[in-house]
Amino acid sequence: MNIRLFFRSALLSTILAYLLIFIGGLVRVSGAGMGCPNWPKCGDNWIPPTNVDLEQFNLTLAWIEFINRSFGAILGISIIVLCFLSVKYFYSDKRILSISFLSLFLVIANGVVGGALVWTNLNPFIKTFHMILALALVSSLSFLTVEAYKILSVNKFAHRPSSNINKKIIFIFAICIIIEILLGTGIRTNIEIIQIEFPLLDKSQQLDSIPFYKYFHTFMGFTLLFLSFYLYKIFSNHSLKIIKSLNIFILCMITVQILLGELLVFSELPQLARLFHTWGSSWLVGISVIYYNLVDYELV
Amino acid sequence: MNWFNKKIILSFFVIISLGFLAFFVIDKAVKSRLNNLPVISNIAKFELTNFDNQKFTNDQLIGKLSLVAFIFTSCEDACPIMSDHFSVLQKRFYDSDLIQFISITVDPSVDSENVLNDYSKNYSIKDNWFFLTGDLQEIVNLAEKGLFLSASLLPAGHSTRFVLVDQNGNVRRYYEGTDKTSIFEIQNDILTLLDD
Numbered sequence: 001m002n003i004r005l006f007f008r009s010a011l012l013s014t015i016l017a018y019l020l021i022f023i024g025g026l027v028r029v030s031g032a033g034m035g036c037p038n039w040p041k042c043g044d045n046w047i048p049p050t051n052v053d054l055e056q057f058n059l060t061l062a063w064i065e066f067i068n069r070s071f072g073a074i075l076g077i078s079i080i081v082l083c084f085l086s087v088k089y090f091y092s093d094k095r096i097l098s099i100s101f102l103s104l105f106l107v108i109a110n111g112v113v114g115g116a117l118v119w120t121n122l123n124p125f126i127k128t129f130h131m132i133l134a135l136a137l138v139s140s141l142s143f144l145t146v147e148a149y150k151i152l153s154v155n156k157f158a159h160r161p162s163s164n165i166n167k168k169i170i171f172i173f174a175i176c177i178i179i180e181i182l183l184g185t186g187i188r189t190n191i192e193i194i195q196i197e198f199p200l201l202d203k204s205q206q207l208d209s210i211p212f213y214k215y216f217h218t219f220m221g222f223t224l225l226f227l228s229f230y231l232y233k234i235f236s237n238h239s240l241k242i243i244k245s246l247n248i249f250i251l252c253m254i255t256v257q258i259l260l261g262e263l264l265v266f267s268e269l270p271q272l273a274r275l276f277h278t279w280g281s282s283w284l285v286g287i288s289v290i291y292y293n294l295v296d297y298e299l300v
Numbered sequence: 301m302n303w304f305n306k307k308i309i310l311s312f313f314v315i316i317s318l319g320f321l322a323f324f325v326i327d328k329a330v331k332s333r334l335n336n337l338p339v340i341s342n343i344a345k346f347e348l349t350n351f352d353n354q355k356f357t358n359d360q361l362i363g364k365l366s367l368v369a370f371i372f373t374s375c376e377d378a379c380p381i382m383s384d385h386f387s388v389l390q391k392r393f394y395d396s397d398l399i400q401f402i403s404i405t406v407d408p409s410v411d412s413e414n415v416l417n418d419y420s421k422n423y424s425i426k427d428n429w430f431f432l433t434g435d436l437q438e439i440v441n442l443a444e445k446g447l448f449l450s451a452s453l454l455p456a457g458h459s460t461r462f463v464l465v466d467q468n469g470n471v472r473r474y475y476e477g478t479d480k481t482s483i484f485e486i487q488n489d490i491l492t493l494l495d496d
Contacts, residue, residue, distance in 0.1 A: 034481075060332035196484075276319070
């Protein structure tokens with residue numbers, strides 16, 4: 001069994017998935033979603049035209065969107081390879097086998113949802129669904145990566161259940177991350193609907209029109225900061241170096257996310273902050289999956 | 301620890317480079333919106349009459365963004381959709397005094413000022429939407445020579461396109477007026493030109 005190959009394939013797919021989320025976020029903040037006015041082709045061909053009637057095309061936006069689609073296709077191929085390897089090496093491990101094919105389903109489904117976005121002229125709800133599917137995809141890919149890593153390190157790691165309460169805390173942390181992301185996407189969807197209906201409102205007026213739940217997003221951010229402090233404290237003596245690194249990473253990431261969130265509200269050019277705020281949240285989802293699945297292990 | 305530090309520094313560089321790349325792409329995307337609205341031509345002189353009997357000339361295009369369309373009131377297919385789309389845009393930009401809407405009839409023998417007045421009540425909620433009539437030849441000239449739109453076999457053969465004219469009377473972009481997605485495009489372009 002060539003598990004190292006499977007691990008590398010899973011890791012590569014995970015990294016590509018994160019890059020794809022970054023590129024997808026870039027499409028969203030640069031407003032390039034309708035850069036290709038049709039799907040799956042971009043104009044009359046698969047590749048954006050180089051010289052066309054200006055009414056139909058903004059070439060810059062078309063290329064940004066095209067790169068997003070191409071990268072999606074590359075990720076799709078990478079996951080097909082992953083599925084092939086999982087059939088070859090993990091035929092008896094139904095968990096790895098099914099999650100591999102779930103990833104393949106998610107990447108294809110999300111491609112089609114991307115098409116639906118173009119057909120509905122960027123419906124804000126479908127945009128959110130597009131992102132949620134992407135988060136599900138990085139979760140399943142992160143899971144495969146960490147499982148393969150565990151099998152690879154079977155001589156170094158031993159399964160030693162940590163206290164039930166501590167594992168529950170990680171679970172609650174992950175649930176809070178998901179709620180926080182849903183609140184955030186809710187705010188973004190709301191802003192986009194307001195921007196369509198009331199294009200003349202400035203940013204502070206748009207924010208004022210969002211219902212009360214926006215404060216819950218801030219509140220939840222600080223709850224997560226508190227929880228990540230707690231995790232840091234209880235697992236600071238963990239024997240796995242990777243858990244210690246993840247402790248610091250989560251703590252820093254939540255802090256950065258809170259700062260970026262404030263920057264979004266108060267800065268004049270928030271697109272870059274928006275991009276990293278969204279991207280950072282996707283990191284926290286994958287990291288939670290890895291953390292949860294590794295915390296029960298110890299160095300032998 | 302040295303190995304760990306190297307990884308952190310490497311990740312830091314990757315993120316910074318992604319940030320720069322994203323900044324560059326966003327900046328290019330913003331500039332491309334304006335580049336995608338080139339000056340196509342300057343609108344020719346014209347003099348028509350609004351439904352309230354006031355004269356309306358090309359001078360009244362100066363200082364405002366104008367959306368121009370050709371319609372006629374007894375048209376049953378395209379014109380109601382086009383006027384609905386104007387109506388949506390008029391509501392959404394209600395608070396701006398820098399935008400105006402101009403619907404020009406291609407059937408002036410039927411569409412008198414009174415007929416246009418009644419028609420306007422079905423769609424317009426503000427006095428920034430002009431419904432113009434006048435000499436048929438002048439209207440055809442404006443469509444064909446001023447805006448490069450087809451105007452044969454009138455009234456039914458009129459163009460269903462919208463024309464965006466900027467504050468200096470320059471034609472900046474055409475849209476398919478019966479296509480709902482044009483509303484989205486027009487909104488973005490109006491905001492781009494207002495910001496410019």
